[in-house]
Amino acid sequence: MSQQTLTTSSPSDTSTAPVARRKRRNKHRPVWEEEPTPLGAAGKGVVLTCVVLVVLFPLYTVLLTSMSTQAETVAAGGLVTVPGDLTLNAYREILSGGIVTRAVLVSTGVTAVGTLLSTVVSILAAYGLSRPRSFGHRPILFVFLITMFFGAGLIPTYLLVSSLGLIDSYWALILPGAVSAFNVLILRNFFMGIEPAVLDAARIDGAGDWRILGKIVLPMSRAAVAVVALFYGVSYWNAFFNAV
Template sequence: MTSTTHRPAPSTDGEPDAATGGPTARPATARRRRRSQHRPVWEEAPGPLGFTGKVVLLAFIVLAVAFPLYTIMLTSVSTQADVTRSGGLVTVPGELSLAAYEQILSGGIVTRAALVSIGITAVGTLLSTVVSVLAAFGLSRPGSFGHRPLLFVLLITMFFGAGMIPTYLLVSALGLIDSYWALILPTAVSAFNVLILRSFFMGIDPAITDAARIDGAGDWRVLFQIVTPMSKAAIAVVALFYGVGYWNAFFNAMLYINDNAKWPLQLVLRSYVLQGATLPGSGAGQIDVATGAVTGLPVKMAVLVLAVVPILLVYPFVQRHFTKGVIFGAIKG
């Protein structure tokens, strides 16, 4: 007499079976594992109240960031009549016009300042990134010449600075007053960025570089063909730090640049937007009858948008490297 063992039917997830046409049987534990594979084992599943609170908080943060940008961009493409009717910044779209952008990009001081900022940012970012990579690679090798003294000097610069007056005297003695190099060289190297790259370089497996040296590779080849390709994330983040710093800098230009034709965009923004000065040929906040161009607040908001948008366009392409490039380097350091 044979006995039949009855086992409970496995739970199904609704997917059709190719042989029988019915649902495919999968254990319930597999489904639970699949649902929780993106959550750490120590993190509890969010409850309805906690989930709702997170959504409300994130929505408030997004609104607090997006609404000022929205009003600034809308005001920059509004007519002077809409600005006058709203009493300042425009929040409700009316008649849209690009006259403000046509005016500031027609070859005047704003266009020239934008080109100056682009040039300084490109040259300064390239120079600072290359110097920081070279310094970090040398300091990441414990047996390199002057390793500890140079590292100690680098750390001191993070806590103590020469001050404004000695720095100005140095820049003046080097003949850099009214020179674009005065906007690059005094801030060319950041000790913090060098230490980030050094931590990342020290996290690379020494066996890789040792194998390259056994094959006859020198230090330059190890740096440019092995270390640099493996550190693209950290280098991209550091380059973004330098780029944002050069693009937003205005204080050095205010100190060292006396010629208005050499002003970067941020100094123009500070002088003509924040301090209320009038752009040459823009009038005092009215409509230019001869050209029909909008002036006043729309022009100021257009300059502000021109100063902010380039960083907003570049940041998303580098943002994905932040976790891998900076946090990883800090943990390994």
């Protein structure tokens, strides 16, 4: 009789136990992990829509003002919010002289070449500094760290560029800032996070440093390399005073 009671009561116990455990887990679950209510989902949609409108409204006014006539711009107080007679005369006037077009081409070329060069040099430096047995990696790393806290300033930088004969040269916009110690350290830390057993296995199979870097390290570090390349690209594109 006792065995029958145990066997008949055990299914009910096993069926109610997960429910109780789920209730306990839901009780201690953070609020952001719960399913949103219809009101909460609607509120999030309204907030995100308002944020997008706040961001896009200045862009809309600038674009509309650039495509409006001078009379409409003056009548609107400098910023046109209601479209009227649209014209492209301002863009034709700007692009007809060739100055803006050449400036855009120079900025694009400097950004592309500088980003490529800086990314390649930073990858090579970071890989060398990430190898514990590499020659002089500790003193070189210390020099990199010093440049993060102490900068020469504008005048020493100009004197250096002038002594190298780079005045009135496009390389003057690329070489002085070709390497960022911060980006090198980001890549170095990422490279050091790769499992050493993978690199040791490749060495045992006869792979050299160039092959390990190209076939193993870089494919496993695409995200870090993309972030560093983005940092360099934005830095070169926004480098306005270097040309002066």
